Amino acid sequence: MNKLISKCPACHGALQITTLRCPDCGMELRNVFDISAFDLLDSDQLDFLTAFLRNRGNMKEVQSDMQISYPTAKKKLDNLLEALNLGGAANDAFPKEPDVSCMNVDYTSNLASEIIKAKLKEHGGHVTVYTARGLPCEIYAEPDGTTFTSDKLPIKPAYDYTVFDVIVDLLYRQGGSAKKGNGRNCKLGEAGCEENTVVGTVALHRGRKTGDSVFDPVFVLAAVLEWAGIAENGRGELILTKEYAEKL
Known part of the structure; x- marks a missing residue:
C-alpha cells in the first residue's frame, strides 16, 4: 500500500x-x-x-x-x-538540557549527597525516580552544581544535596530508620511533624522554626534515596539499606 x-x-x-x-x-x-x-x-x-x-x-x-x-x-x-x-x-x-559542568563530585566519599551527585551526573543531570505509589518524579541538576529541582517540588529555593546527608544522619541516630512524618496542613513541632521525623528534620534544614507551616517534600526525597540505593522507601518510614549502613 x-x-x-x-x-x-x-x-x-x-x-x-x-x-x-x-x-x-x-x-x-x-x-x-x-x-x-x-x-x-x-x-x-x-x-x-x-x-x-x-x-x-x-x-x-x-x-x-x-x-x-x-x-x-x-x-x-x-x-x-x-x-x-x-x-x-x-x-x-x-x-x-541540564548543565553539570560545575558539579564537583567526591567519588571516594560515602556521604549520601556525594553518592547522589555522582549518580545524577552519570545520567547527564536528569533522572526519573518513582515514589512509593509509583508516581514519576523528574529530578534535574541545577547549573550551580550544589542544588537540584524536581517537577514535583517548588522551584525556589532549590534543594541542596546536603539535605540527603541530614536525612541519613537522622536515620543513623535513630538506629537506621525514622518515620517520614506528615507536613501537609501541619506546623513544625505538631504531632506527625516533630523534629525527629524526616519531614521535620528537612524543615529545620530549610530554615523553618517551631510553629512554622512546612511543605512536605519527603515523597520526592525518599524516592531519590531509594533510587541511589541509600534507603528503603518503606510505608511511613525510611530505612537505611544494609549495604549503605555498612559503609557508615
Missing part, C-alpha cells in the same frame, strides 16, 4: 481525498474527506513520535532509544510540533 501524499506531483496543489473504497466488496464512498495532520507526517517524524510515546515523553530516554544527541532530538521535536501546528509548545514540552 502506498503512503498518502498531500501535494499534487504536477502543480503542487493540495490534494483531497474524495473516494474511499472497500477492498472486500468494492463499494465506494464519494465525498471530500478531511486529512489529519498526523496523516501528513513523514517517516522521520513518525519514527520520532513513536519513540516519544514509547518512552512516555522522557526525552533522555528518547535520545538513548534513537541514539541521537540533545540538539538533534530538540530539532526533531520542534519539527514535529510545527508539522502538527503545535509549534508554541516546544519550550514547555522539552526541558532545558
